[in-house]
Amino acid sequence: MTTTTPVAGTRRRTRHTAVAWLFLTPFAIVFLLYTAVPTVAALGFSLTDLRGTDLRHPLAVDFTGLDNFVRLMEDESFLRDILNTALFVAVGVPLTMVIGFALAVVLNSGIRRLRGTFRTLFFAPVVTNVVAVALIWQYAFYADGTVNKALGAVGLAGPNWLDDPNLAMPVVILLGVWRNFGTAMVLFLAGLQAVPDDVYEAAALDGAGRWRQLRHITLPLLLPTTLMVSVLLTVFYLQAFDEPYLLTDGGPLGTTESVALYTYHQFGAGEFGMSSAASFVMLVLVALVSLVQFRLLRSRV
Amino acid sequence: MPNLSRRGALRLTAAMAVSCALPLAACGRGGDDTAATASAQPIDDSPATGSLTVWAAQGDADVLDKVVKPFRTANPDLDVKVTLIPNAEYYTKLQAAIAAGKGPDVAQFFPESQAQFLDPSILRAVPDGLVDPDGFFKSLWDAGVVDDVAYTVPWYAYTYALVYRADLAKKAGVEAPATWDEMVPFFKALQGAGAKRGLGADNGWDIFNGQDVAMYAWQAGGSLLSSDGTWTLDTPAMVDALKYNASFFTSGAADTATPTFLDAQPYFVSGKTATMITGPWVIGQLDTAAKKDGWTASHVATAPLPAGSSGSVSFSAGGSWGVLAGSGDADASWKLVRYLSQPSTQVAQYQAYSSLPAVISAWDDPAVKGQPLLDAFLTQLKNTRTFPQVSTWQQVATRIGKETEAVVKGTASAEKAAANIQSYAESLGTGAK
Numbered sequence: 012m013t014t015t016t017p018v019a020g021t022r023r024r025t026r027h028t029a030v031a032w033l034f035l036t037p038f039a040i041v042f043l044l045y046t047a048v049p050t051v052a053a054l055g056f057s058l059t060d061l062r063g064t065d066l067r068h069p070l071a072v073d074f075t076g077l078d079n080f081v082r083l084m085e086d087e088s089f090l091r092d093i094l095n096t097a098l099f100v101a102v103g104v105p106l107t108m109v110i111g112f113a114l115a116v117v118l119n120s121g122i123r124r125l126r127g128t129f130r131t132l133f134f135a136p137v138v139t140n141v142v143a144v145a146l147i148w149q150y151a152f153y154a155d156g157t158v159n160k161a162l163g164a165v166g167l168a169g170p171n172w173l174d175d176p177n178l179a180m181p182v183v184i185l186l187g188v189w190r191n192f193g194t195a196m197v198l199f200l201a202g203l204q205a206v207p208d209d210v211y212e213a214a215a216l217d218g219a220g221r222w223r224q225l226r227h228i229t230l231p232l233l234l235p236t237t238l239m240v241s242v243l244l245t246v247f248y249l250q251a252f253d254e255p256y257l258l259t260d261g262g263p264l265g266t267t268e269s270v271a272l273y274t275y276h277q278f279g280a281g282e283f284g285m286s287s288a289a290s291f292v293m294l295v296l297v298a299l300v301s302l303v304q305f306r307l308l309r310s311r312v
Numbered sequence: 313m314p315n316l317s318r319r320g321a322l323r324l325t326a327a328m329a330v331s332c333a334l335p336l337a338a339c340g341r342g343g344d345d346t347a348a349t350a351s352a353q354p355i356d357d358s359p360a361t362g363s364l365t366v367w368a369a370q371g372d373a374d375v376l377d378k379v380v381k382p383f384r385t386a387n388p389d390l391d392v393k394v395t396l397i398p399n400a401e402y403y404t405k406l407q408a409a410i411a412a413g414k415g416p417d418v419a420q421f422f423p424e425s426q427a428q429f430l431d432p433s434i435l436r437a438v439p440d441g442l443v444d445p446d447g448f449f450k451s452l453w454d455a456g457v458v459d460d461v462a463y464t465v466p467w468y469a470y471t472y473a474l475v476y477r478a479d480l481a482k483k484a485g486v487e488a489p490a491t492w493d494e495m496v497p498f499f500k501a502l503q504g505a506g507a508k509r510g511l512g513a514d515n516g517w518d519i520f521n522g523q524d525v526a527m528y529a530w531q532a533g534g535s536l537l538s539s540d541g542t543w544t545l546d547t548p549a550m551v552d553a554l555k556y557n558a559s560f561f562t563s564g565a566a567d568t569a570t571p572t573f574l575d576a577q578p579y580f581v582s583g584k585t586a587t588m589i590t591g592p593w594v595i596g597q598l599d600t601a602a603k604k605d606g607w608t609a610s611h612v613a614t615a616p617l618p619a620g621s622s623g624s625v626s627f628s629a630g631g632s633w634g635v636l637a638g639s640g641d642a643d644a645s646w647k648l649v650r651y652l653s654q655p656s657t658q659v660a661q662y663q664a665y666s667s668l669p670a671v672i673s674a675w676d677d678p679a680v681k682g683q684p685l686l687d688a689f690l691t692q693l694k695n696t697r698t699f700p701q702v703s704t705w706q707q708v709a710t711r712i713g714k715e716t717e718a719v720v721k722g723t724a725s726a727e728k729a730a731a732n733i734q735s736y737a738e739s740l741g742t743g744a745k
Binding site for chain 1: 703717723
C-alpha cells in the first residue's frame with residue numbers, strides 16, 4: 012500500500028497542472044496572438060526594408076540586416092526624440108513621485124475623515140479618458156485659450172504655449188504628471204498605511220519630530236513601494252505617446268516627439284522596417300533602465 | 313549586413329513574420345495584369361444588377377446617399393451600400409482592407425494623394441469610352457493616369473485661391489495682389505484697416521503646408537520631379553518658395569500659432585484675420601460662421617493666387633472614384649462611377665455639399681455660374697498642376713511641411729531646408745522597385 016501514495020500524489024499533481032493550464036490557456040492565446048507573435052514579427056520586419064508599398068509585392072522585400080538600426084542612429088530626429096524621451100522621464104518621474112508622495116502623506120495624517128473624497132478627487136485624472144483630457148488641455152493652452160485669458164485678466168500677455176519650442180514640452184510633461192500623480196499617490200498611501208503606528212509612537216516617545224520620523228521611518232520603510240512606483244512611472248514615461256500625440260503631435264519642430272511617437276510616425280509613413288527597429292530600440296531602453304533601477308534600489312530594500 | 317545569406321535570411325524573416333504578413337500579402341493577387349484588361353470592356357447602358365459596396369471619406373460624401381438616389385431608382389435590382397469612413401483614417405483603413413483582400417467594389421480617392429493606389433493589382437483600368445477624359449480638368453484626370461492607363465475618374469475639384477475681406481480692402485483702398493511682391497503689402501494694408509493679422513495661415517505643419525510650398529515652387533518656375541523621375545527639390549525655385557512663405561510670418565502678417573484649421577473661419581469672420589489661402593468650400597460656410605445670411609456676399613471677395621516669376625499656378629485636388637481589382641461586379645461598379653461623373657450628378661453634389669464639379673461643362677450650370685465668388689477658383693482650376701504621381705509623395709510633402717516650419721520659425725535657412733528636403737526625398741526614392 013505504501014506504493015500507492017506517490018502515484019496518487021503524481022495523479023493529483025498532474026490534475027493540478029492540467030487545471031492550471033486550462034486557466035492559463037485564454038491568457039496564453041491572447042498573449043501569443045497579440046504580444047509574442049507581433050513582437051517576433053516586428054523583430055523580423057526590423058531586419059528588412061519592408062515599406063507600405065511592398066505589401067503588394069512582398070517578394071520584393073530585402074533582408075537588410077542591421078541597416079535600419081544604423082539609419083536610426085544616423086537620424087538626427089530619432090536621436091533628438093531619445094533626448095526628448097529622456098527629458099520626459101527625468102522631469103516627469105520625480106515630479107510625479109514627489110507630488111504623489113506629498114499628497115499621500117497629507118491624506119495619511121491630517122484629513123482622515125475626508126480621505127476617501129480626496130483620494131477619489133486626486134485619482135480622477137487617472138481614470139478619465141486621455142483623449143478628452145488632452146483636448147481640454149489643448150483648448151486651455153491655445154494662444155487664445157483659457158490659460159492665456161486668465162493671464163490676460165491679471166494684465167499678463169500669455170505666450171503661445173503649444174507653438175513655442177521651449178514651452179510645448181513643459182505643457183506635455185505637466186499633462187503626464189497630472190495624469191499619473193494619482194497612481195503614485197494611491198500606491199504611496201497603501202505603503203504608508205502598512206507602516207505600523209507603534210513604530211511612530213516609539214519614535215515620538217524617544218523625542219523624534221515629524222521630519223525625523225519621515226526621514227528615518229517612513230522613507231526607509233517605503234523603499235519597496237518607491238521602487239515599484241519609480242519603475243512603473245519610468246516605464247510609462249519612456250513609452251510616452253498619448254500626451255505628445257494628442258497635444259502637439261510631436262511639434263513644434265519635433266521638440267515633443269517621443270520615441271514611441273517616432274515609431275508611430277514612421278509606421279504611418281509606411282516605413283515598417285524603420286518603425287519596427289525603433290520599437291526594438293525602445294524595448295531595449297525600457298529593459299535597461301528598469302534593470303538599472305532594480306539593481307540600484309533593490310540593494311537598499 | 314552583407315547579402316551573403318540573403319535568401320536564407322529572407323526565408324527566416326518571412327517565417328517569423330508570416331502570421332502577420334499573410335493577410336497583408338494576400339493583396340499581391342495572382343494575375344494582376346489581367347485585371348486592367350478584363351475590365352476595359354465597354355460598359356453598356358442596361359440597368360445594373362447585383363450589390364455594390366462603396367467606401368468614401370466623410371465630408372463631401374456625407375450627401376452621397378442623397379446624390380445617388382436617382383441612380384438607385386433607375387437601377388432597382390442593384391443594392392448600393394455606402395460606407396462612410398472618418399477622413400483621417402480613410403486611407404489607412406482602405407489600405408488595410410485592400411491588403412487583406414476585403415476591399416469594397418468602389419472606393420473614393422483623393423487626386424492629390426492617390427498615386428500609391430494606381431496599380432493594376434489594386435485598381436481596374438477605366439474602360440474605354442466610359443467617360444470623356446477631355447471633359448474634366450486636365451490635371452485632375454492626369455492624377456489618375458500611370459503609364460497611359462487611367463485608374464480613376466474625377467468626382468469633385470478644388471484648388472486654392474485668395475479669399476479676403478473685401479470690406480477691409482475697400483477701407484484700406486487696396487486691390488487684391490497680383491504678384492508675390494504685392495502680397496505682404498496687401499496684408500499690411502488690411503491690418504491697417506483693422507485686422508489683427510493680414511493672413512490666417514494654415515499652421516498644421518503637415519502635408520497641407522507641404523502642398524502650399526509646392527505650389528509656390530511651381531509659381532517660381534520650379535518642378536518637384538524631373539522628367540526622368542528624380543526629385544528636384546533643392547532648386548532655387550524651392551528656396552524662393554520657402555522664403556516667400558516665411559515672409560508672411562516674419563513680416564508679422566501671419567502668426568505661427570493661430571488660427572488652427574477649425575478656427576480659420578471664425579477668425580476670418582471676426583476680423584482677427586483678413587485673408588485665407590484656401591479652397592472653395594469656405595464660400596458656402598462663411599455665412600454659418602458669421603451667423604448671418606448674406607454676410608459673405610457683402611464682406612468677401614476672391615482672387616486667383618498672386619503670380620510668381622512663372623505665373624499663378626496652384627495645385628489640383630478633390631475627389632475621384634476607382635473600381636477595385638478585387639471587385640466581384642465591375643460592370644455595376646463602372647455604371648455607378650459613370651453616373652457620379654455626369655455633369656448633372658456633379659451639380660447635385662455641389663448643391664448638396666458645395667463640392668465643385670470636376671467636369672468642366674457642369675460649371676455652366678446656373679447653380680454654379682450664379683456664384684461670382686467661385687470665378688477665381690474656376691480661373692485657378694484652369695491653371696493647376698498635379699502633385700508627383702509617385703507613392704512616396706505624401707512622405708515627401710510631410711517633410712516639406714516640417715522644413716517649412718523650421719524656416720518660418722528661423723531655426724533653418726531656406727537653403728538648408730531645401731537641401732534637407734532633397735536628401736530626405738532621395739533617401740526615399742519614388743517608391744518604384
